Each structure stands twice: as structure tokens, then as C-alpha cells.
Amino acid sequence: MQQRDTTILTRPNLVCPAGTPAALRTAVDAGADEVYCGFQNATNARNFPGLNFTRDELRESVAYAHDHGARVLLATNTFAPGDATGLWRQAIDDGIRCQVDAVIVADIGVAHYVATRYPAQRLHLSVQAGASSPEAIRYYCREFGVKRVVLPRILTVKEIKAVHDEIPCEIEVFIFGNIGMMAEGRCSLTNYATGISTNTDGVCSPAHHVHYVEDGERNLTTMLGDFTIDCFAAGQSAGYPTICKGRYFAAGRDDEYYAFEEPRSLNLTSLLPELMRAGVSALKIEGRQRSRAYVQAVVSAFRKAVDDYLAGREPELDSLLALTEGHKETQGAFGEKRWR
Amino acid sequence: MISNTSERVVAGGEEAESAGSGPPPLFLLPVQIVLARLVRHIAVRRPSLFNRIGLHRSKQFLIVPTNLPYAMLLQPDPVRPTLRAVPKQWRDYDARITGTALTLLAMIDGRSDGDALFFSRDLRVEGDTEAVVCLRNALDDLDGSVADDAAALFGPPGRMILSGLRRIRRERSDT
Amino acid sequence: MRAKLTIGPNLFHWPAEEKRDFYFQIADEAPVDTVYVGEVVCAKRTPYFEPYYDEVAERLKRGGKEVIFSTLAEVMIRRDSASVAALCALPDAMIEANDASALWYLSGRPHAIGALMNVYGEDTLSFLAGKGARNFALPAEISAATIRALAAKGGELGVGIEVTVYGRVSLALSSRCYHARAHRRTKDDCGYVCELDRDGLELRTLQGKPFLAVNGIQTLSHGCTNLLREIPELRAMGVTGYRLSPHSKDMVAIARLFRAVLDDALSPLDAAPRLAALGPSMPFVNGFYHHVEGYRWVEA
Numbered sequence: 146m147q148q149r150d151t152t153i154l155t156r157p158n159l160v161c162p163a164g165t166p167a168a169l170r171t172a173v174d175a176g177a178d179e180v181y182c183g184f185q186n187a188t189n190a191r192n193f194p195g196l197n198f199t200r201d202e203l204r205e206s207v208a209y210a211h212d213h214g215a216r217v218l219l220a221t222n223t224f225a226p227g228d229a230t231g232l233w234r235q236a237i238d239d240g241i242r243c244q245v246d247a248v249i250v251a252d253i254g255v256a257h258y259v260a261t262r263y264p265a266q267r268l269h270l271s272v273q274a275g276a277s278s279p280e281a282i283r284y285y286c287r288e289f290g291v292k293r294v295v296l297p298r299i300l301t302v303k304e305i306k307a308v309h310d311e312i313p314c315e316i317e318v319f320i321f322g323n324i325g326m327m328a329e330g331r332c333s334l335t336n337y338a339t340g341i342s343t344n345t346d347g348v349c350s351p352a353h354h355v356h357y358v359e360d361g362e363r364n365l366t367t368m369l370g371d372f373t374i375d376c377f378a379a380g381q382s383a384g385y386p387t388i389c390k391g392r393y394f395a396a397g398r399d400d401e402y403y404a405f406e407e408p409r410s411l412n413l414t415s416l417l418p419e420l421m422r423a424g425v426s427a428l429k430i431e432g433r434q435r436s437r438a439y440v441q442a443v444v445s446a447f448r449k450a451v452d453d454y455l456a457g458r459e460p461e462l463d464s465l466l467a468l469t470e471g472h473k474e475t476q477g478a479f480g481e482k483r484w485r
Numbered sequence: 486m487i488s489n490t491s492e493r494v495v496a497g498g499e500e501a502e503s504a505g506s507g508p509p510p511l512f513l514l515p516v517q518i519v520l521a522r523l524v525r526h527i528a529v530r531r532p533s534l535f536n537r538i539g540l541h542r543s544k545q546f547l548i549v550p551t552n553l554p555y556a557m558l559l560q561p562d563p564v565r566p567t568l569r570a571v572p573k574q575w576r577d578y579d580a581r582i583t584g585t586a587l588t589l590l591a592m593i594d595g596r597s598d599g600d601a602l603f604f605s606r607d608l609r610v611e612g613d614t615e616a617v618v619c620l621r622n623a624l625d626d627l628d629g630s631v632a633d634d635a636a637a638l639f640g641p642p643g644r645m646i647l648s649g650l651r652r653i654r655r656e657r658s659d660t
Numbered sequence: 661m662r663a664k665l666t667i668g669p670n671l672f673h674w675p676a677e678e679k680r681d682f683y684f685q686i687a688d689e690a691p692v693d694t695v696y697v698g699e700v701v702c703a704k705r706t707p708y709f710e711p712y713y714d715e716v717a718e719r720l721k722r723g724g725k726e727v728i729f730s731t732l733a734e735v736m737i738r739r740d741s742a743s744v745a746a747l748c749a750l751p752d753a754m755i756e757a758n759d760a761s762a763l764w765y766l767s768g769r770p771h772a773i774g775a776l777m778n779v780y781g782e783d784t785l786s787f788l789a790g791k792g793a794r795n796f797a798l799p800a801e802i803s804a805a806t807i808r809a810l811a812a813k814g815g816e817l818g819v820g821i822e823v824t825v826y827g828r829v830s831l832a833l834s835s836r837c838y839h840a841r842a843h844r845r846t847k848d849d850c851g852y853v854c855e856l857d858r859d860g861l862e863l864r865t866l867q868g869k870p871f872l873a874v875n876g877i878q879t880l881s882h883g884c885t886n887l888l889r890e891i892p893e894l895r896a897m898g899v900t901g902y903r904l905s906p907h908s909k910d911m912v913a914i915a916r917l918f919r920a921v922l923d924d925a926l927s928p929l930d931a932a933p934r935l936a937a938l939g940p941s942m943p944f945v946n947g948f949y950h951h952v953e954g955y956r957w958v959e960a
Contacts, residue, residue: 165537165626194615195537195622225781226802227809233781254783275778278735280744280761288767299736299835307738327832327879328734330778333801334831334872337881337954340947342801345780353615365606366866370953373865382604389832393863393871395842404838404863404874436625439598 154421154455160218160317161444162433164196169206171437173215176448180210181218181249182433183347188236189220190251190273191433192347204243216246220433222271224252224330226345234258241266249295250274251330253288260289269293269317273330273344279311286314293317295429298324302416306423315426321443322431324411326389334388338370350387375408384408414447418454516570520557523635524568530634535563537623541616547571547578550586561620580612580620590650593624594632663895663902663922665915666694666822668775668797669730669756670906671701671830671875673854676708682906683716687723689912691919694901695720698730698747700758700776702837702876703740704850726754733758733776734833734877756797767791775799775824775903776833780806782813795820797903800829800885803951804893811898820900825887826914826935827905828860828942831872831954832879839876847877858908859942870943871955883945883955888935889928890949891921909939 161177163169172180183189185197198206207217219240225233233255240248241263248266250256251273259268272295276282285291293315296305309316327334332349336342339354350369358366363379367386374386384390389405411431413420420428428451430443453460528535535542538561546559555570558578582589588607602608610617636647667686670679686695697716699706717727731744741761748755748765757763758774768791775797779785785796796819798807807823814821837847839854842861854861860873860880873880884907887894891902902922904915917935920926936944947956 164622167626167628170628193618193622194541195539195619224778225783227780227806228782228813230781230783252778252781252784253787254781254785257783257787274760275734276760278741278744278759278761280741280764281735281759284760284764284767287764297835304737326836327834331733331776332832333799333829333948333954334879336801336948337831337872340951340953340956344778344799344801351615352618353613355614357610357614359609359611363606372869372871373867376866377606380606383606384604385600388872389834392866394866394868395874396857396862396864398842401866402842404842404872405834405879406836434622435600436598436621439601442598 154418155424155426156455157421157425157451158317158427159444159447159451160427160429161440162322162430162435163206163440164191164193164433164435165437166198166202166206168433168437168440169217170209171440172444173210173213175441175444177215177444179216179218179246179427180206181220181429182206183220183222184236184239186232186236187345187347188223188233190222190271190343190347190349191220192223193434194352196434200239200243203240203245207243207245211244218247218249218269219243219245220249220271221255222249222251222273223347224273224344225254226342230254230258237263247292256285256289256291264290267292269295270314271295271330272297272319275328275330277328279308282308282312282314286312293427295319297328298411299328302419302423305420305425309424316424317427317429318413318420318425319411319431320413320417320420320428321447322411322435324406324409324431326405332389335369338372338388350385355386414450414460417450421454516555520568520570524559524566527634528563528566531627532563534623534627535561535566537626538563538619541613541619544579544613544616545577546616546620547575547581548589549573549581549583550589551583552585561623578612580610580614580616582617583609583611587650587653590632592621594651664693664820664822664900665691665919665922666901666903667692667696667911667915668824668827668903668905669696669698669700671828671878671880672858672860672906672908673702673705673708673852673876674858674908675855676712679709680712680716682911683712684719685912686915687716687719687725690915692725692904692915694726694728696728696730696756696774698756699743700730700733700774701878702854703732703743704847705852705854705876706743728754728756728772730756730774731758731762733774733830734835735759735761736835756795757793763788763791770794773797775822776830779810782809785810785813785819786817789814789817789819793819795822795901797822797824797901800824800831800881801948801954804890804897804949805951807894807899807949808897811894811900814900815898821898822901822903823887823894823899824885824903824905825891825894825918826903827885827907828873828880828883829885829905829948829954830878831881834877834879837877838874838879842874881945881954882942883957884939884942885946885948886935886944887946887949888918888921888931890946891918891928895922907939907942913938 158178160179161172163180163182210217221236247269249269249271251271270285270291277297282294295317298319341351343349354370356368365377367374369386374391377383390408392401393404450460542562549556556573558571560567636643720727744761756772756774758776772795773793811821840850843853854876860875863872870882917931921931947954950958
């Protein structure tokens with residue numbers, strides 16, 4: 146059975162994160178087919194301090210990737226506010242000059258700029274665009290010639306298959322990493338608590354608004370701005386204070402509870418064959434803000450798992466647990482609809 | 486440079502006195518010299534590290550190995566970086582990072598994920614979280630490891646000590 | 661140009677008759693120019709109020725109001741797609757798109773863009789205007805400087821720019837229903853518990869501080885946006901539409917206050933305490949406009 150099933154698997158691209166040039170080289174060496182990264186400014190959705198690439202670093206990194214048979218995707222996947230479109234156009238111009246293989250965009254204005262200015266440039270639609278239905282995806286394909294869509298982390302495998310059959314472009318899905326509870330590109334929770342917009346500044350839970358308060362007994366309170374997001378007893382695994390992973394009291398309920406979701410990481414290792422059969426062209430690993438050690442561990446584990454499935458072998462699913470937030474993992478919506 | 490560093494110690498000691506920390510004990514003197522050499526060595530070999538730190542170059546990072554008798558105070562200024570030993574109760578800092586010496590080594594080494602260490606509560610971060618995130622990201626962009634640089638500075642004995650420490654870390658994390 | 665006062669789509673799941681009566685009252689008594697009708701949050705709620713669409717639209721038109729149908733914001737499964745397709749197929753109706761799947765149908769003919777579409781920049785505004793968008797309700801989180809730039813561009817292109825000046829605002833959408841979760845249920849088995857909270861379900865932090873409000877799959881601000889005192893500045897920028905988001909308050913009285921301020925019949929300073937008296941249960945916020953934390957109240 147196993148052998149016959151695998152004959153219909155097509156080889157998906159493994160798409161890996163890089164927050165620094167060293168992480169990019171690490172990802173390429175660990176077997177990434179594609180690496181995505183961004184510039185050191187608000188044009189990408191991981192605009193963290195000390196992270197991301199200068200123009201020179203991007204040029205050198207693209208050369209390194211190409212020398213090793215890998216491709217580089219430039220994330221310019223935030224929204225250009227008001228008349229500040231120059232920064233986004235500059236990022237696109239610079240990226241294309243650095244010979245990136247594709248640009249990932251979310252903003253309609255930015256997509257239009259790429260499609261008209263660089264019609265030959267390969268364009269991917271970011272998860273930040275929030276295109277979750279066949280009609281929405283077809284809209285971006287029709288208007289801007291999008292070649293690949295990154296699907297929101299909210300669909301089941303069956304739904305992904307249905308979308309695949311109705312759209313003219315490739316599908317990329319998240320298989321591992323920090324799982325967002327909220328529809329990407331449509332969340333202003335951080336802005337409400339900190340005054341910094343995820344959509345236009347490129348940061349969710351900015352570190353300079355994050356505070357950890359530990360009492361004498363090592364009980365840890367995590368805060369974002371003036372708001373308590375969670376508390377952890379001594380020795381209990383903690384999570385970064387992200388509003389959608391916090392604990393709250395709801396009116397009419399007397400216990401504190403994870404109103405949105407517990408801090409967990411997405412891990413779809415065991416669903417890989419199903420995703421490949423559903424026609425998914427690219428498997429994406431989240432975590433540009435994570436370390437080289439994380440990139441090394443996760444990319445090599447998934448490289449091996451994908452190759453094993455393709456070769457008809459049942460992979461040994463090494464535990465990636467220690468790298469997951471709060472040390473818990475979930476298949477999110479991908480596995481079953483009841484998760485919603 | 487060494488005299489500059491010791492001036493800073495005195496100045497820092499005075500500031501800290503008002504905050505309740507005394508000047509560093511005398512036994513730290515050899516440690517000071519070693520640390521000062523180390524940070525200058527890294528600054529010369531790894532200019533990109535300090536560039537990446539950007540606006541946080543003037544911040545004071547207090548690094549507290551729980552199982553060592555002293556803490557280290559780092560200011561990653563590209564022109565005049567300082568790293569010196571201070572008492573663990575030192576209060577004059579922007580950010581404090583606390584963990585066992587092996588945990589801290591694992592992070593600096595680029596062989597362990599800072600986020601994972603934090604989630605598991607092995608690492609404690611207080612104060613200016615953004616500065617710590619930035620320092621972590623900057624350290625992470627280095628191929629090889631700052632720890633290798635440090636070991637190399639002290640020749641074969643240094644390398645031996647580092648590989649010994651790494652072996653202990655691996656054994657500990659296996660269990 | 662006379663400033664338009666509008667009633668945005670009702671974000672909440674009120675019992676259908678209650679919702680119908682709300683629109684009847686708006687039709688008969690509220691001094692508003694445009695009313696947006698339609699379920700934008702959850703397609704599961706649609707069957708309840710859909711039977712009243714014709715009746716409500718008719719009454720609103722009789723009351724001299726323009727009626728615009730708003731589409732679902734998060735379109736995921738077939739049921740959602742079908743709901744968008746059905747609205748967009750209405751003959752001679754003006755539709756407000758809240759998601760790109762609506763644009764698939766509407767592009768090339770006159771339509772409106774809702775506050776849940778990401779129109780942040782002038783390039784996006786220009787592109788969509790070129791495809792038939794006539795009115796843009798701007799996202800809740802944008803600041804005065806961005807509104808100014810978009811209003812200028814809108815004026816140049818001859819399209820309307822609308823800003824939400826009253827009501828809790830959308831902060832997030834999810835595939836999961838948090839109302840159901842609060843009641844230990846799932847979305848498929850939700851029991852329509854969102855009907856219990858006319859203005860959303862309040863969430864407080866572990867330290868008891870009010871923070872957010874849950875509305876099905878949507879997360880709203882706990883604070884209620886109030887840009888009454890910013891109206892003169894918004895008018896000077898060229899903002900053409902002023903949106904009130906419905907709550908279980910006296911929306912007719914609230915509309916009258918805003919209308920009086922827009923008509924210069926009442927100063928914002930005189931209107932402010934009267935508005936406060938009408939909606940005491942939610943604190944007022946205007947932080948997004950002033951480019952600080954959204955939950956803050958900045959004295960203008």
C-alpha cells in the first residue's frame with residue numbers, strides 16, 4: 146500500500162526561513178529548496194531588531210543560494226501606508242537587482258507595482274494577503290499574474306485539496322512553526338496594545354513593549370505594553386507574550402482560560418504525504434525570528450522526512466518538540482475541522 | 486584599553502554603590518583582564534556583530550551565570566566595546582540575562598535556540614527585552630561561534646576547555 | 661460637499677426581529693445618508709436575517725437612505741463563497757467588498773470597499789478606484805497622517821473616503837469561533853451563543869483589566885472609538901463619509917449628535933458629554949487616530 150501511494154507524490158519545495166545571512170547559508174546547507182527573507186525595515190512582516198538583510202547581504206546571499214542550487218524569495222509582505230509607498234517600491238527594485246527568484250507580496254498596490262514594472266518577475270501572494278477562497282486567489286492571479294499563493298493556516302487538508310482544484314497557481318502551506326490564531330494580514334491586536342501596526346510596521350508583539358516580570362518564587366508574568374498576557378508558575382514552560390496566545394477572563398465565566406489558543410507550535414510532519422497528494426507545491430517553515438540552531442534542526446528534519454516519504458520510506462519523526470513554543474504542538478485546522 | 490576598562494569599573498562601581506552594589510572584589514582582577522582582551526579580539530574579528538546591534542550598542546547587558554561566582558557586564562559598542570566582571574547583584578544595567586554557564590554557552594555558541602531556552606525557562610530575561618533580542622539576533626548571524634573565537638584566543642588550552650564544556654553540555658542535554 | 665453620515669454593517673448577531681426593528685428605526689428616524697446591511701462576520705448567521713433584507717432595504721430607501729450590501733470578511737469554505745456570490749449577483753445593488761473574493765465579482769463595475777479590506781496606501785486606493793471602487797471605508801487602525809494622504813488621493817480620483825467615528829472596531833478575524841470557545845463549544849456546534857452578547861463578550865486580563873471583546877470569529881476592541889472631536893480635522897482633510905458602527909445603544913440619538921456636529925450646528929466640545937451620557941458602558945478610545953496605542957484616549 147505504502148509503495149503504491151508514494152508513486153503519486155510530487156516533490157514539493159521546502160521553503161525555509163532566514164533572519165540573517167548565516168541562517169540563510171545554514172538553511173541552504175541543510176537542504177532548503179527555497180529560502181525566504183526580508184530587508185531591515187517595515188517592508189517585511191518580521192521587522193525585528195538585529196534581524197534581516199542589507200542590500201549587500203542579500204546580493205551575497207542570493208549568490209550563495211544560487212551556487213548551491215537553491216532559490217531566494219524576498220518577503221515584501223506588509224502594507225504601504227498613505228503616501229509612504231516609496232520604501233516598498235525601493236525594496237522591490239533592490240530585491241530584483243539582487244536577482245531574487247520571486248517576491249512575496251500582500252499589498253494590492255505593491256502587487257500592481259511588481260506586475261506592471263517587472264512583468265517577468267515571479268510573484269507570490271503572501272499569507273498576509275489573507276486569500277483563503279478560490280475566488281480571492283483567482284482575483285490575485287487575474288489582476289497581477291500571481292504564480293503561487295501561501296494559504297492561511299486555517300484550512301483542512303481536504304479544503305486545501307478543494308482549493309487546489311479551483312485555482313490556476315501553485316499552493317504553499319505552513320508545515321511547522323509558530324501558529325497564528327488570527328487571519329494573517331488582518332490583525333490589529335498588537336497595534337491596540339502597543340501603537341505599532343503589524344500590517345504596516347511589520348511586527349507582532351514588538352520586543353520593546355514586552356516585559357517579563359518574575360517574582361521571588363520564579364513565577365513569571367509576561368506583558369505586552371500595559372496588558373498582562375499570561376502567568377507561568379516556576380518551572381512551567383513559558384510563551385512569548387502574544388495577545389492571541391494569552392489567558393483571560395470572559396464575562397460570565399469564572400475561570401481564566403486561553404480565550405484564543407494555548408501557546409503551541411504547528412507541526413504537520415505526519416500530514417506531509419496527504420499535503421503532497423493534495424497538490425501542495427511548497428512546504429513552508431515559519432521562523433525568520435528564530436535562531437540558526439532552529440533553522441538547522443528543523444530544515445534538516447523536514448528535508449529528511451520529505452525525502453523519506455518520496456522514496457517510499459516511513460520517516461523516523463525526530464522530535465522537534467524542544468524547539469516548539471510552550472513545548473506543545475498541534476496540527477491546527479489542518480488535521481480536523483473541530484479545531485475551529 | 487585596559488586602563489579605560491578599569492576606569493569604567495571604578496565609575497560603574499561608584500554609580501552602582503548608590504544603587505546598593507559594592508565595587509567588584511579583588512579576585513576578579515585577572516578575570517577583568519581576560520574579558521577585556523576577549524571583547525577586543527571579537528570586535529576586531531567580527532565587525533558585523535556590532536553593526537547588527539545598531540541602536541543598542543550603548544546598552545549595558547548584565548550576563549549572570551547562576552553557577553559562577555560573578556556576573557559579566559557587556560557594552561557592545563563597536564568603537565570601545567567593554568566586557569567586565571561584576572558582582573552578581575549589580576543593578577546598573579539595561580537588560581539582564583540569567584542562566585547556567587552551560588545554557589549561556591549554548592546560546593552564544595549558536596547551537597541552541599534562544600527562544601527554545603527561554604520557553605523552557607532555562608534562560609531568564611529582564612529589562613530591555615528588545616536589546617536582548619537584538620543581541621541574540623546579532624550573535625546568531627556569526628558563522629562559527631564567538632565561543633570558538635574566545636577559545637582560540639587562549640590557544641590549545643582554551644580549545645580544550647571549550648570542547649570539554651561542550652561535551653558536558655551534550656551529556657547533560659542527553660539525559 | 662455635504663459630509664455623509666453612515667451606519668456601518670451591524671457586526672453582531674442580534675435576534676432577527678430585533679435587528680429588523682433596529683433598521684426600521686434608523687430608516688424612519690436617523691439623520692443618516694447611507695446604511696450598510698449584510699452579515700460581515702459569520703456566514704452561519706446569514707439565514708436568520710437574510711429573509712428580512714428586502715423589507716429592510718425597502719424601508720431604508722423609503723426613509724431616503726442609500727442602501728449598500730456588505731460582504732463577508734472571511735471567506736473560507738463553500739458556504740462563505742456562496743454567500744458572497746449571492747450578494748454580488750443582486751441586480752442593481754451597490755455592494756461593499758470586505759474580502760478579495762468579492763472583488764473577483766465586482767471588479768470592473770461600481771462598488772464600495774469595506775473597512776475590513778486592507779487599503780492602507782494610495783497605490784492600492786488608485787488601483788481599486790481604477791477598477792470601479794467608488795467609496796472606501798478605511799481600516800480602523802490607521803492614523804491621521806495616513807487618512808490625510810488617502811483623503812487627498814481620494815479627492816484627486818473623485819472617490820469617497822469614509823472613516824469609522826463611533827463604535828468598537830475589528831482588531832482580528834479567525835477561523836475559530838471564540839464565542840463558541842468561551843462556552844466550551846466549537847464553531848460547528850456553536851449553538852449561536854454569540855446572540856447572548858449584543859455588543860460582544862468582554863475579555864479581561866488576568867489582572868482584571870478590560871481589554872477586548874469577542875464577537876464570534878471576530879475580536880473587537882473593548883474601547884469604543886469616538887472621533888467626535890476630530891471631525892473638524894477630518895473634514896479639513898477631505899474625508900467624505902463618517903461611519904457609526906451599530907451598538908445596542910440609542911443609535912438614533914447618537915446619529916443626531918454626529919449629524920449636528922457635521923452640520924456645525926453643535927460644537928464637538930458640547931456634543932462630547934452628551935455622547936458620553938448615551939454610551940456609558942464602554943470607555944471611549946481614539947488612540948489609532950493619534951498614532952498611539954489603540955486603547956488610549958487622547959484629549960484632542
